[in-house]
Amino acid sequence: MRGALGLAFSLLTLPAQGQDPSRCVVDDRGREVCLHNAAQRIATLSPGATELTYAAGAGDQVVAVVSYSDYPPEAEEVASVGSHTRLDLEALVGLAPDLVIGWVTGNPAEQLETLEALGMPVFYIEPRTVENVADTIERLARLAGTEAAGQAVADAFRAGMAELTTRYAERAPVRTFYQVWDEPLMSVNDEHLIGQVLQLCGGENVFGDQRRLVPRLDDEAVLAANPDAIIAGGMGEENRDWLTHWEQYPNLTAVAEDSLYFVPPSLIQRPTPRLLEGAQILCEKLEQTRQKRRDS
Known part of the structure; x- marks a missing residue:
């Protein structure tokens, strides 16, 4: 594992080309996460993160998921790197993701800290309101460069929930x-x-x-x-x-x-x-x- 981690570190610390410093979003731990370029190799470390990333239009960029990532169906064809409670770090690092989507309270903190120490950007999510679901999709789309697709899904979700709120208000x-x-x-x-x-x-x-x-x-x-x-x-x-x-x-x-x-x-x-x-x-x-x- 040490060899795989070392190789990943050397790759991840190479200077980025075509930097886009404006591709920054704030995650659900209140941390600003910035990418030089739109993420092309995304690891999603919970079933919800997987589903949200696909919803943001970035399914083709997902290279790693965890167990029970069963929606959409095509997510089941992506390499699994353990469970959300215990990741196979060697397998994950070997897939060389350029963005990791972590779960604030569900993933082992020490393992995600190891990934960050290797230079992998970790974007933490944990939507706790209806609006958080929509804005998480928007933020993921921003990081993945799929803004139009993500915005359409977020807007449709907001509209549907607003309609239900109105219908049942009285x-x-x-x-x-x-x-x-x-x-x-x-x-x-x-x-x-x-x-x-x-x-x-x-x-x-x-x-x-x-x-x-x-x-x-x-x-x-x-x-x-x-x-x-x-x-x-x-x-x-x-x-x-x-x-x-x-x-x-x-x-x-x-x-x-x-x-x-x-x-x-x-x-x-x-x-x-x-x-x-x-x-x-x-x-x-x-x-x-x-x-x-x-x-x-």
């Missing part, structure tokens, strides 16, 4: 429990991106005031909150057993009113443009609960 609130994990039982608070989508849809997050972004709970807490609707997410595309679990509590309002719903987690739990599709589904689920109230 709807009756639906007290909702969003289950992000089962063991341990976990939800989200109002500051979490999913919590923000719930509010956009007219949902009232029963654990929205929790201090932790992703609070740990137990069944008793959910029973005490007695939500009107329960929405399950998690890993993978099907977690129906999570919903079945709650059927043992027939007095729970969400169970009694048959308001147990599933939203594909890849659409709602990744901060990418597909969040719009996930938000549309979530809003429709809460509208079903409102309709049941009207019909009863």
Whole structure:
């Protein structure tokens, strides 16, 4: 590995040609990242980063991804360099990326620091609001030289989310429990991106005031909150057993009113443009609960 790292260092520290000092953006750690030229070899170190980079129009420049980078489908053909929690540095360095897209709280800090020490620009992302998703696409497009494509995607995402906000602004609130994990039982608070989508849809997050972004709970807490609707997410595309679990509590309002719903987690739990599709589904689920109230 030392040989590969040394070779990469010698290559990365060669003087750049055709410098463009104006290609600078601020990342989600508040650091200014500047490139001499538009990135041509990009490593994306989380599934969300992969998806966002493709959305920014830079898919053809991606040379390295991590496990579970499954969207768009062509990303599965790109070389994998480990998982977001443990990178294969030798493999990554061997691919000689000229830009690394890191995850603020998800990637091992010491490994990304090693990459920076070798001279690789690391752009940290962690979108936490709807607007952050759009502006992350714009910033990635700036670094990749794909501004027109990225701007179009960002604008469409903003417009779609704004339309949903307007459509559901006056709807009756639906007290909702969003289950992000089962063991341990976990939800989200109002500051979490999913919590923000719930509010956009007219949902009232029963654990929205929790201090932790992703609070740990137990069944008793959910029973005490007695939500009107329960929405399950998690890993993978099907977690129906999570919903079945709650059927043992027939007095729970969400169970009694048959308001147990599933939203594909890849659409709602990744901060990418597909969040719009996930938000549309979530809003429709809460509208079903409102309709049941009207019909009863």
